Amino acid sequence: MGKNEKTGLGRALVKQHNQMIQQSKEKGRFYKNQQKKVLESVTEVSDIDAIIEQADEADRLFSLAQPAPSLPISLDASSSTSGMTPEERREQQKKEEIMHASSLQVPRRPPWNAGMSVEELDDNERQSFLMWRRSLARLEENENLVLTPFEKNLDIWRQLWRVVERSDLLVMVVDARDPLFYRCPDLEAYAREIDEHKRTLLLINKADLLPESVRKKWAEYFHLQNILFLFWSAKAASASLEGKKLIAPWKTQNNLQDSDDPDIKIFGRDELLARLQFEAEKVVKRRKESGSSSSRSGNVADIQNVIVGFVGYPNVGKSSTINALVGQKRTGVTSTPGKTKHFQTLIISDKLTLCDCPGLVFPSFSSSRFEMIASGVLPIDRMTEHREAVQVVANQVPRHVIEDIYNIKLPKPKPYEPQSRPPLAVELLRTYCASRGYVASSGLPDETRAARQILKDYIDGKLPHFQMPPGMSDAEDPTDNNLLVMHESDSSDVEDPPDVEGKSAPNIEHVLDDLNSFDMDNVLASKKSTVTKPKASHKHHKKPQRKKDRSWRVGNDDGDGMPVIRVFQKPPNVGPLKAT
Template identity: 45%
Template sequence: MNKKNKSNSKLGRSLIKDRFGNKKDRKMVSDNSMLHTTEIQDGYDWGRLNLQSVTEESSFQEFLSTAELAGTDFQAEKLNIKFVNPRSNVGLLTKEELNEAKDAHKKYKSALKIPRRPPWDAETTPDELDKNEKETFLEWRRSLAILQEEHGIVLTPYEKNLEFWRQLWRVVERSDVIVQIVDARNPLLFRCEDLESYVKEVSPNKMNLILVNKADFLSDTQRQVWGEYFNSNGVEVAFYSAHLASLDPSENEEEIITKLSLDDDTFKKPYPLLTREELIGLLRTIHTQTKVTPNVTTVGLVGYPNVGKSSTINSLLCDKKVSVSATPGKTKHFQTHYLDKDILLCDCPGLVMPSFVFSKAEMILNGILPIDQMRDHVPPTNLLTSLIPRHVIEDRYGIMIPKPLEGEDPNRDPTAEELLNAYAYNRGFMTANGQPDNSRAARYILKDYMNGKLLYCHAPPNINQKEYHTWIDRQNTKLENQVLPPRAARAVRPYHATTEDIDKQFFKSNSQGIHAKGIKGLPNAQKVGPSTNQPDEKPWKQHNKHKNKGKKEKLRRVYAHLDQH
């Protein structure tokens, strides 16, 4: 076998370095200089950025990234280690804790901000601009850390990669209208009010628009309620469904007519569900001030991951120009697309902006954090069962969830274990040791919630939730009074000892017969000793001779033990 040619290996490495260069030089342009913007060169080679979203960091990773931004050195020290019981928090807050969290959100609402780009001009060098941006970004992260540590505020794991925020700054600067795309099922969770303030700080001529996507999940009354809410807060709002707009009318006419309610004059109402043409007309006429690019309305599209930004752009362009994925953060850098000669769309990467939340489970349930990467499926499943009634889940999946046991609240919500056991057993999702695969079952159910198959819509702050979102009655009446078979009940119900189980166990151990020394349970047994005239053979062995009673008893205990599990 020939030896490896070292000269060819060196030549290949040289060609790779010559073509791709070092990572440190990837932000440099061809003349080895760093300028200011894409057009006027602002210091970033946007087309070559290899961005990776950073929303969650361990304490150690966060410390390292903070030290890097500050440009400081550090030394490691041993710290006291605190062990936390993983079962102490199941993801649900009590009523008292929920009210306290709401009060804190109102009190510190003004402290919730997004990072601003520091001032710069043509004389600002690239190094100075980079240093100022890092210092401003570091100060912003410190303020949020203080908000969390000193006041106990729970925030979304906001984007910690500075490059993503640089993308947002550029989109805001070059756009005339900033469109925040929010999910119709929970609009306020995805709305960033400070972004609207920042847009006006950059230029008073810029406009803000809330585009409520997935609005086909809402009824006419629910759209009316949200339209009046945003209007009362002085914000322009429009309702849209990228899914319906992308359907072919000739092939899906019945579905479109049903959801858009074309037969009852939906489009004549104050807050209609816009078609593609109507939304384009709105974007063309909404901005009447001086434009950044003469005779062209530049529309910047901003929003959380998974709210449907890319789907909205594709529906407007009538073509798949932007890749679509259920994984948050698919778009890595902003992209521009001409919708018409006078409308330019500017797509910003999906940003998880700092927002008040009550738990991490809430972010998983709303698609802010990817379901496939979650480490604990119990809290989001518990949150889901607290929102969706028991009979709705049973009707959806055709399963029977175990009812509360003796001594428990008969009207309590199902636990995550009860729901996942029932779903996994029904679908055949079992682990290698024969137990229901709850982790796999949770991912299916949580994705159904995220896709709207299990629908729950949040009401505005001034509206009663029970009046806003009502539930239909049970459809599958056979499940209402049906009893689980014993085998299925043992498989799906978590083990809890009841009074009946205790009684059975107690009376089961009751035995009859006389106990004598050396003899257990032998009927009419007599004392055996050296003074008696009994033969040397042990009487209990002769009693069980040819009957294998001990072997049968052992097998009975083994199978009884397996049956209990």
């Protein structure tokens, strides 16, 4: 082979090598973009997106997927509830929820084994997920059911499947202010389906936002329901790692120590790690005693290292909990829900491993989209109807607490309204904008900016609120007392606290002031009268000149009621004759 041939062959090899590198880079970029797209959380889709998605799935799985059963359309469905009162409609909705509770499930991973190919496994999972989506779509067609937005991306659910299968103990992180809103009982049932010995622990985060009396009520409820639970504060634990100490907002100067009652105490970092390991080892011990093993997770009965999986809704503090337990920042923590995309395996010790799952929005009944925005499950930036979301805040936080926190005075209810009604969203937004100087480019109050700040304060705990356990009577509700204690030092500059119970009639002068402030018709009328005052004064001077005064007719007739016209002769050096 000549020198030129060797040189040409070398150039060809170099060119081919460069092409292979370029192709590898392009494939890498493609898969990276696909991965980003795949792991994007999807909770809401438009009708056209759903149609396209179903068409793609049906075309790809035509040989495997079963046709969706056709459902009869009831023409009288709308008339069945049109004549109902709101109470009757809500009662009907409750009945429908109980009737269809068994249909509201998380998607199950179809049976699989190690001998399946990747394509076969992927097809089975997609087909099962498609059938699950169809079952929920049929529930959404029922006008008596309100189904919340939920995760619609299969690959996010795949992350959950892996975490549930790998874990010995499943920890469901919930917000202490409304634990049942964030709890998914069907996920607990799914964990037991995978392994009958697997247990689920309810980790009640942000427990420092609850007074001890409320924690005690929730502890009693969880014991009655046979729910394993622990109270916890990721924020307080993180502050403790930094050498800081946070005082719970419900603490007074005379009671700064938390209760020693193990049922209502807020666990520290080391205590929580020890308890998690203890509960997980109990699961492994029971599995070993029964002589069984995890059918799908691959964990053997005599395993030495236990795995604790963390699941939950977005923005409940799951990532903050993981960081506090690990002792350093290992997961991203932001106020925007849904930032954790992959499950992470974190080794705490030789005997304990944590497994963090991305935040998931589980399907549930009777919660509106606005409640999910106010709860932090859906991003505030996606909010379009800001007044509806703020109304959720106004309904949950007492009027006097909002006034104390923001140092504002909300308009009192009108005389013909219930004096105990919560503030209207428009009242809260306009008052807040006026106190902060929020004005949009149009010159109107910037309600969108105010709504985002109010919702952020509500989620972060600046505006205190919490739910009581089901079945608790209003007489036992300690909300007002605790809120008054919490803000006792902040309400010194408030002249007259509003009547919370609404037993006394409002001051009529305040009502008139509120009407002038918020009734646009009165405002416009006031402006109109102010503008027309000079004209009215000008007309007042002209009216006597234009007025037809007929009082002279009285007594100046011939008895027939007709006036007498007299003509005067023109005197010398006088103007023209005048007729009277």
